[in-house]
Amino acid sequence: MSIVPQIIINSIIAGSLYALVAMGFSLIYSVTKFFNLAHGVLAAVGGYGVFFFGRMLGLPVMVAVALGILIATLVGWLLERCVFSPLRSRKSSALVLLVASLGAFTAIQALIALLFGSQFLTLAPILEGGSPFTVAGATITDVQIVLVGTALAAFVCVWLILKKTSFGKVVRATADDEEVAKIVGINTHKVIGKTFVIGSMLAGMAGILSGFDTGIEPIMGLPLLLKGVIAAIIGGMGSVPGALLGAYLLGFSENVGVWFIPGEWKDAISFSILILFLLLRPFGILGRK
C-alpha cells in the first residue's frame, strides 16, 4: 500500500495545527509589530483549561473546551492590558516587548507546572474517541478531522472579519500605520486589545486540539510557538492567508522530509526552510516588501 496518502494526511494535520498558532501570531504581530512569544504558552493554557474543567471537575467536554478557549483568551487579553499596552504607552521598543513576552511565557509555563505537575497528561478520556477513519488509504482520527476543520474554519472566519467587516478594515488600517489610524479617529488601543482576543482564542484552540490529539505538558507551548512563528515568517509576517500557506508548506516539508531522513531531523527541516526564506525571500510568500 502506498505511503503517499498517509504523508499527505499527516502533512495536512500538522499544517492545520501550525496554522492555528501562526494565524493568531501573525494577526497580533500585524497590529503591534513585535514578536509576542507569550502566544505559545496560551496553547498550554487552553489545553490545561480543558484538563481542569473536563477531567478534574468532570464538566461535559464541550463546556470544558469552551472554558479552555475562554481562559486562554482571557490570559492573552490580560497580558495585553497589563503588560504590553503599558509598555507601548511608554514607547518601549519591539525588543523590550519581545523580552517581556518571553518573561510572561516562562512565568505562565512555570505556573502551569506548579499547579498541574510537569508530567505528560492526556485529555483523551474526556473525549469518547471513535475508531480512526481510513481516507484514501490513510488513517485519520476524529480529533484530527476536527483539527483540520477548525483550522480551515478559523481561517475563513478571520479572513471574512478582516475583509468584510468595519472592524476588519480598522484592524488592517492599524496594521498599515498605527499613527495615521489614530489620526482618523480609531482608538488603536481598543483595536489591539480585540486583536489579542482573536489571536489568543486561536492559540487556545490549537493547544486544546493538540491536547486531544497527543496530550498536554507545561512545555507544549514552545514547539507550537516555534512552528507557528516559522510558518508566519515564511508566509509573510502580518498576513493571515500567508500564515495559513506557510503552515501547510511547513507541514508538508516536514512530513515529506522525514520520509527520506530520520524523524529527529524534522525540526532541522523547519529551521532550514526558515533560513532559506530569510536569505532568499525575507518578506515571505505573501508579505509586503
Added chain:
Amino acid sequence: MKTETLLQLKDVSVQYSGVHALDHVTVTLDEGEIVALMGPNGAGKSTILKAMFGLAPITHGEVLWHERAFTPISHEVVERGIAFVPQGRRVFSGLTVRENLEVGGYANRDKKLTSARIDEVLELFPALKTKLFVPSGSLSGGQQQQLAIARGLMTDPKVLLLDEPSLGLAPKIVKEVFALMQEINARRNTAIMVVEHNIKSLLSVATRGYVLDKGRVVAHGKPKELMKSNVLENVFTGKI
C-alpha cells in the same frame, strides 16, 4: 461680523527629549479661516499641528476648542470635528481607495452616513472616482495626496489641519492642491491651518499667517502685511 475662535494653542511648550520644539507659542484658528504656518525647517510648524491633535508631548500651556481647554487625544479630537492630514501622503497603502475613505469615516459610527459622505467627498476629487477599488499604495503621488485630504474630510470636520500638502508634488498638482484647499474652505466654511514651504502660493490663499523660528512665533498677521515686512526673508536667511 465677529467670528468664533475654534481652535487655539495657548502659551504651549513642547519638548522632545529635553529639546524645545515649541516655546510658549500661542496660535488661533477662527471659523472659516485659512491660516498659514511658515518658517524654516525645525521651526516647530508641524509640532503645532501635532500638539493640537495630541501627537506631541505638551509640557506647558493648553489647547482650547471653542475657548474651552481640553486634553487632546487623537481619536477623541476627531470626534470634536478636527481632522489632520499628516505630512508625506500617508494613506493606508494596503487598503483600497474606498476602504481608506471608509476608515476615514470611522468616527461617523454610521455606515449610511459614511457612504453618503464618500459620494460628497468624491465630488471634490473626481480623479479618485475611477480608482475606488484600486489599492491606494499603487496611486500616483498626487492621487495619494488627494486621497489623504479626502480621507480627512470624511467626518465633515470644522477644522482641517494640513501638514505640507504639496510636498514632493509636481508644480501642476501643487496648484490643484491649493485650489482644492480654497474650494474646501469655501464650500463648507471649513477652517484650515496649513503648514507649507511654498510660501507664495500659501499666502495667496491664506487669511492670516504665523511666522515661526526656533519654536517661537516671531510674527503674525495678514498675508499682505507679512509679505511687505522682511520677517519672512529674515527667518529663512537666518537673520533673526
